[in-house]
Amino acid sequence: MSPTISTLSSTRLSKLSLLLLLFLLPFSLLVSSSTASFFSFIFVGCSQYKYSPGSPYENGIDSVLTSFVSSSASSSYNNFSFPGPTPSDTIYGLYQCRGDLAVADCSICVSRAVSQVGTLCAGSSGGTLQLEGCLVRYDNSTFLGALDKTVLLRRCGPLVGNANSDELTRGDAVLGYIGAGDGSYKPYRTGVSGSVQVVAQCVQDLSAGDCQDCLTEAIGRLKSDCGAAKWGDVYLAKCFVQYSDGDHTSGGHGTSDEEVEKTVVILIGVIVGVAVVILFLSLMATMCERARGGK
Template sequence: MSHHLAALVLIFLLFFSSFLIPSHSSTNSFIFGGCSEQKYTPGSSFESNLNSLLTSLVNSATYSSYNKFTILGSTSQDVVYGLYQCRGDLSMPDCAMCVAHSISQIGTLCPDSTGGTLQLQGCFVKYDNTTFLGVEDKSVLLKKCGPSYNQEDLMSLRDAVLAGLASGGGPYRVGGSGKVQGVAQCVGDLSGAECQDCVAEAIGRLKSECVAAVSGDVFLGKCYARYSAGSIGGSVDSKSTGSTSGGGSSRNYGEKAFAIIIGLLAGVALLIVFFSFVLTKVFGGKGK
């Protein structure tokens, strides 16, 4: 009974929070998603653990831009692993709303799947029944090259930006030269050396496969690298992606929505305790 109650509370939280996120926000724009072919049985212990994981991801994103979780079960088949990673330049309210939006969408994208991945402009969410936490993954999830623009000066600027990203430190890197901008980021469960190796692989693929393109995106399993002669979905210069008018009201809206999400998360805990107590009294009394 408590498993079903937790699932209903999670559904309510995600449904309500989806209305708090501005539909025009590029942060929530879809980039790619994928699901495992293996399915779980509705109402099973795995589904209960998955709901617990997703709730933990939403809750954690209110105070941290990255986190990972492992939800243990009574058997190895019930264990579920998951993480999220927000873009390095996002504020905490934007991070929280992006992850909440991702969780609300991944259930629709991957119904009853034991594994799911969703990459939005502002955040990355993944869960699976086999561990991937702390494992470097350089498999190509998405490669996209813009139209050719074979101009030597532009390509020189592009190469300079990518070289700066490759030599940069830390999991989140941005750079620009002239009108060319670039960004790279690793998922937080990689070590510094693994992150460097992953970013180098992504940049190498950009240079070899988007040779004379005006823009390029390469998303690997645990990192990505992007460049463009302009803004890149808000990832390099967030000011360039929104309207110059109304920016203050949009920020205020985000902060208010963030505060509401915090309140909802606190209320969820109280609801679970209250209804569990009521159900125990009702069904426990009938059993006497």
């Protein structure tokens, strides 16, 4: 009888494990679909200067990157400096998440960015990596608190084929609203007018005046370079501006793609739900049959 008992327990455990997996699958899909866009890659830049493996400088980089990950569990921005044996060995670093990113997602984003920059910039004395939802940067130069309007990335979507004066006016109005400074410190800014949406943010090591200066420069470049495009992004070293007409995003995915993604997730959830019911009924029938056979 013991082999029968063993086989029954193993089968029951296997089916219960599969049941739990199928039950959790649709929820994991929903979570990933709602946050995946924040983890998409934007750009990376690595210093041309290299450090020696095993040197104090390498230990400093490890310390900075580890601090990014641990700090992001509770804060969406922080900066660090780790002194080395010489001034050139001092490591400066910062990370920052988008203002609309929850702390939990910020931590995931920073962890992914740290993993990628550690690989892509391996051996380099400095690295900057931008994901959609977060930025990480480290170097042995004292960039903290310094205004830098160097263009790191500019990309524009297709021109609006049937743009009218109202659409262009709304776009100018939202960009004007985002770029308006009232003297207060607003590193993260959003604006919407009809189908037009704008997101802008400067790195929080900047003063209010330098933040305003950086965003003004980024908005000016966006308007001059992208004109009447469907969408456009301008990333400067210390700020960025993203513009879209509501039907297109900077990633080039329209709302139709988003609806398809949602539909696929819903369909998967329904299919998995049906599979769970069938598996549960099958499991109950098997247990009842074995229970009757044991009498």
